[in-house]
Amino acid sequence: MFRPFSLFVGLRYTRARRRNHFISFISMISMLGITLGIIALIVVLSVMNGFHKEIQERILGMASHATLSDPSGISDWQGLVDELSQRPDVLGAAPFVEIQSMLMHAGRTNAALLRGILPAQEDAVSDLRDDMIAGSVDSLAPGAFNIILGRELAAVLGVGVGDKVTVVTPQLNATPVGVMPRLKAFTVIGLFEVGMSDYDRGAGFMHMEDAARLMRLGDAAEGVRLKLTDMWEAPMIAREIQYSLDGLYRVSDWTQVHRNFFAALRTEKRMMSIILFLIVAVAAFNIVSTLVMVVTDKRADIAVLRTLGASPGRIMAIFMVQGTAIGVFGTLMGVVGGVLLGWNVEAIVASIEGLFDVHFLDPSIYYISVLPSDVRAADVVRIAAGAFLMTVLATLYPAWRAARTDPAEALRYE
Known part of the structure; x- marks a missing residue:
């Protein structure tokens, strides 16, 4: 002083x-x-x-705050969604199936991460509906084999709404000529644009039942995506959820998935x-x-x-x-x-x-x-x-x- x-x-x-x-x-x-x-x-x-x-x-409009997954499939995913939705720190929960795939059309190919979703529940964990620039998420119906692509991905493949794309999955089929990857034709019924190249050029969405069928999961889901009340507390909440479920599922949060970025x-x-x-x-x-x-x-x-x-x-x-x-x-x-x-x-x-x-x-x-x-x-x-x-x-x-x-x-x- x-x-x-x-x-x-x-x-x-x-x-x-x-x-x-x-x-x-x-x-x-x-x-x-x-x-x-x-x-x-x-x-x-x-x-x-x-x-x-x-x-x-x-990024968080498309990615989840936290994710519970089991590659072998979660048969009682509805019970898990109901249980997690009752937590006070969880705003929404939705099941999913993810597929690392190749998309083909007219000789053009591009790698893409496809996610099988339930349109009625996806709004609880992502902003996909708000990012649509053509078509509607509600057009994804089970058994119709429809797909929604990122705007840049569609441009690379040269497709638009109404065109067909072939999805190549890592699952193998035994054929008379040998072992071949599974191929399935999907109809493009919508385009989305997030503003991030990782999603606009490398992601697509289909109905979860179609994705589960491609991955031979039956009626199971690969995991459950969560939207939390406080995304900054995601690491702590994810650990609490993992402990409460006795470590039955692999739990990750957005800070781990996008840590380097x-x-x-x-x-x-x-x-x-x-x-x-x-x-x-x-x-x-x-x-x-x-x-x-x-x-x-x-x-x-x-x-x-x-x-x-x-x-x-x-x-x-x-x-x-x-x-x-x-x-x-x-x-x-x-x-x-x-x-x-x-x-x-x-x-x-x-x-x-x-x-x-x-x-x-x-x-x-x-x-x-x-x-x-x-x-x-x-x-x-x-x-x-x-x-x-x-x-x-x-x-x-x-x-x-x-x-x-x-x-x-x-x-x-x-």
């Missing part, structure tokens, strides 16, 4: 009109540098948060934060040069204060107050500007695009036409605290030099 004397003199030096206008200019540059650095940090991290949130919502996003955000924080660091260390020049300019004043009884500690506190004031004002302006810009970046970008007839985000490439932004209080607090701490550290050396000023030497030529 600064003493009132040091606080008063330090703030007076900050407000006073200096003889050396160059020092005032450097102080202003330091303050503006901190302000711009913090604004850049907040806006960039907010946009990255928005992108990550958008990607996460799209989300870890890469976190690493990207962390490295971008470090790189942008260097802008704040450069501006903060400009305070060092500013205060060094102020100390040199105020040597006579320091000597007089020392002669009147001011201790070295008080002298040091005076210049720490002055440098910290620059940092505080710069940090406050940066936080206010960054938060306001982060909240309105979508509207600002839209206005610039409309004014200059340009497009920063091509929907055909990024699948979004707006710049998402998610300003998080935790990020703002960390940025402000880091910038403030850096400015305080930047004042230590110049303040220490001021405290070591020898009054006799400083007043010799005055």
Whole structure:
């Protein structure tokens, strides 16, 4: 805590009109540098948060929060769905059968992960119905051998609604000419688009009974997909479910399935934060040069204060107050500007695009036409605290030099 004397003199030096206008200019540059650095940090991290949130919502709109599976099949899947649905931390449950397959049409082939679903229950765990761009999920009927494909996958195969595709499964059939993979023709009755290439180019949906028939599971399901009340608690809830079921099923959650992808996003955000924080660091260390020049300019004043009884500690506190004031004002302006810009970046970008007839985000490439932004209080607090701490550290050396000023030497030529 600064003493009132040091606080008063330090703030007076900050407000006073200096003889050396160059020092005032450097102080202003330091303050503006901190302000711009913090604004850049907040806006960039907010946009990255928005992108990550958008990607996460799209992935989890198709993937489940948690999955229980048994490759040999779960015959009493309806009882398992009913039991899991009664848990307070489970919002929805639905059975599924997954098939690693190859799709063929007119000489074109492409690998795809096909999922057998029950249309009436799938809405409880995914957003497939909202992602449909042609056809309807309700058209998936048992025994009809219909299929819904991702938009990009359909384009690669050259098919549309009403065309036939051949599904090649890993199950083998014994034929007079030898062992052959199972082949079955399906009719394309719908297309979906998520905005993620993994799904749009590599996924398809069919009725669960058709998928079970292809995999020779009979009336069984391969597993049950769950939607939880809190997706961030998915690892803990998944373990609790596994223990409650005595480990009968393999249980996984979205943090395991997409671990590498989300870890890469976190690493990207962390490295971008470090790189942008260097802008704040450069501006903060400009305070060092500013205060060094102020100390040199105020040597006579320091000597007089020392002669009147001011201790070295008080002298040091005076210049720490002055440098910290620059940092505080710069940090406050940066936080206010960054938060306001982060909240309105979508509207600002839209206005610039409309004014200059340009497009920063091509929907055909990024699948979004707006710049998402998610300003998080935790990020703002960390940025402000880091910038403030850096400015305080930047004042230590110049303040220490001021405290070591020898009054006799400083007043010799005055």
